[in-house]
Amino acid sequence: VENGDDSSPAVTATSVYVSYVCPQAYAFNPTTGVLQWHYSGPCEGGGGNTPVFHQGKVYVRGVFSSQNGLILNASTGASLGSFSSLTPPAFVGNLALYLSSATLTATNTSTGQVLWSFAGDGLLDSAPVIVNQTIYIGSRSGILYGLDLNGKQKWSTQVGAVIPVPDDGNAVLRTGLGAGDGLLVVPAAPFLAVYAPSGITNISSRGLVQTGNNVMIGGFIVSGAQSKNVLVRALGPTLAQFGVANTLANPTLDLYTSNGALITSNDNWVSAVNKQAIIDSGYAPPNNSESAILTSLAPGGYTAIVRGFNATSGVALVEGYDLDNGVGSKFINLSTRGYVETGANVMIAGVVVRAENQNVLIRALGPTLTRAGVPNVLADPWLELRDSNGNLLQANDNWKDTQQGAIQASGYAPPKDLEPAILSTLSPASYTVILRGNNNGIGNALLEIYAVN
Incomplete structure (x- = not known):
């Protein structure tokens, strides 16, 4: 010029x-x-x-x-x-x-x-x-x-x-x-x-969403002293492009406090009042029929429930993203309860660790859920921890088989001997956790991932 x-x-x-x-x-x-x-x-x-x-x-x-x-x-x-x-x-x-x-x-x-x-x-x-x-x-x-x-x-x-x-x-x-x-x-x-943000910055879980007691229930805990902007989303149709069959056509999402009070709900993310903020976050769902909630959460426990619109069923993915990487508060726990079947309908969780090594305790509960009145529990859960390339890092059937002392010291030992747990130090990367039934068993199970010191 x-x-x-x-x-x-x-x-x-x-x-x-x-x-x-x-x-x-x-x-x-x-x-x-x-x-x-x-x-x-x-x-x-x-x-x-x-x-x-x-x-x-x-x-x-x-x-x-x-x-x-x-x-x-x-x-x-x-x-x-x-x-x-x-x-x-x-x-x-x-x-x-x-x-x-x-x-x-x-x-x-x-x-x-x-x-x-x-x-x-x-x-x-x-x-x-x-x-x-x-x-x-x-x-x-x-x-x-x-x-x-x-x-x-x-x-x-x-x-x-x-x-x-x-x-x-x-x-x-x-x-x-x-x-x-x-x-x-x-x-x-x-x-x-x-x-770079440290600790766990993204948590996700994939499983079969049915109706009634067999919907997908995701939980997470925000620790620290400050509120944190979090985006929770539920994907269904998008999974088809990755070869996932029988996806949930229209997932809905409800977010609750630990006391069971409804915070907010969403059916299609494009109808959200803060649609632009969801787009600006970089995590807007690819499909307009998928759901997303972006909100500021005080430290505490939260539950996200994924259902199919009009009581439909299918495979869905629920994800939580930490949008406030600089805030002292952070994700310290992910839990997902759902119905575990076989083949492609086992439960799959993902976790992303940033900046520095993070100790995690992963456990799967089945028989313990009967105490809470959950029917049709998975009698003998099996856990696998894999890296981003799918390589097996650790596996466990019954938590007392290995690492018993360290798992007990963490404070998160499963209540039942048939329930598995894995304690591992994860370097910054993406990881996958797979929960299936031993000997192709099926039933309701709870998968939990804890960040531990």
């Missing part, structure tokens, strides 16, 4: 946007490079300030106005308003985040109303990023902050070096915070600090 440009572009399916530190902004066709529009102001110059695209608007910064930022119509380049921000703004829904005078301010993009502000140590200077409902921002003193969408500080940590402004209008751009694949990357010259 005229006089050169060093901004990082904002790219959409229909346009590529770049801007000067002076009021020069451009939109180009991403395929042909043909100029679509050019916004020109009273000066010219090189150097770039990164533009940001959101909801049909382009946010550019420089000497555009007394507020240093200009809002342009993404289709025409027409001026729509102004804003003030030292760094590229960040957006989620109608929430805009601007950093000015070392203070992060949240504004409603529809009304312009200031919702809250956060100053931290008074030295904030990095561009904010938003990942899974958490806002990350750094300061010149090397402090990295995590905030919720209401501006409340969740945590902070000292990186050990200055976290710089991501771009400054010069030809050489300094990098800002980056996030992807469950990692947060923080530039802190002369090194990069990379943060």
Whole structure:
């Protein structure tokens, strides 16, 4: 473009946007490079300030106005308003985040109303990023902050070096915070600090969903002192593309507290009031007939029940995702109760461990369930632990056969001798647990996975 440009572009399916530190902004066709529009102001110059695209608007910064930022119509380049921000703004829904005078301010993009502000140590200077409902921002003193969408500080940590402004209008751009694949990357010259969630960050279980007492019941425990954003989803039709037969055509999902109080329900995730937040989480179910619940949960125990709409049956997968990797609270338990059959209709659970080794206790209960009035229990459960490639790591029939002392010391020894348990230290990776009946037995069983110290 005229006089050169060093901004990082904002790219959409229909346009590529770049801007000067002076009021020069451009939109180009991403395929042909043909100029679509050019916004020109009273000066010219090189150097770039990164533009940001959101909801049909382009946010550019420089000497555009007394507020240093200009809002342009993404289709025409027409001026729509102004804003003030030292760094590229960040957006989620109608929430805009601007950093000015070392203070992060949240504004409603529809009304312009200031919702809250956060100053931290008074030295904030990095561009904010938003990942899974958490806002990350750094300061010149090397402090990295995590905030919720209401501006409340969740945590902070000292990186050990200055976290710089991501771009400054010069030809050489300094990098800002980056996030992807469950990692947060923080530039802190002369090194990069990379943060990953530790412990169990994803839990899942697959089994046959029937009716009455034989629906699928998933349970999990959130430990710690802070509430955590969690996404729970139930998949049925999606499983067919992985070769699973007899999938549940239309799974429904109910989420309860440990006291049995209903928190919320969902049939088709696209009907959820927070549909956009589910999409933004990255875990929206692939099929519109599948269910999802995204909510903030205080530490405690929770139960998710998967049923078939109109009392239908089939194989389904229930999953829980930790969306607040930086929060001190974490998943410490997964349990699933369902009807275990043979072949493809055994019970299969998955667990993902992040960042550091995690001790886990896995157990399967069958005969014990009769105490709770559960009918048709699995008389002799069998457990297998496999890696992500399907290789067998450990197996157990009766928990006293091996590791008896260590299992008893964990506090999670099964009540009945015929019930299996596995105690293992898992390195960061994905794992699969298979619960079947010994000698092809069938019946109701409870599969539990505990994170233990």
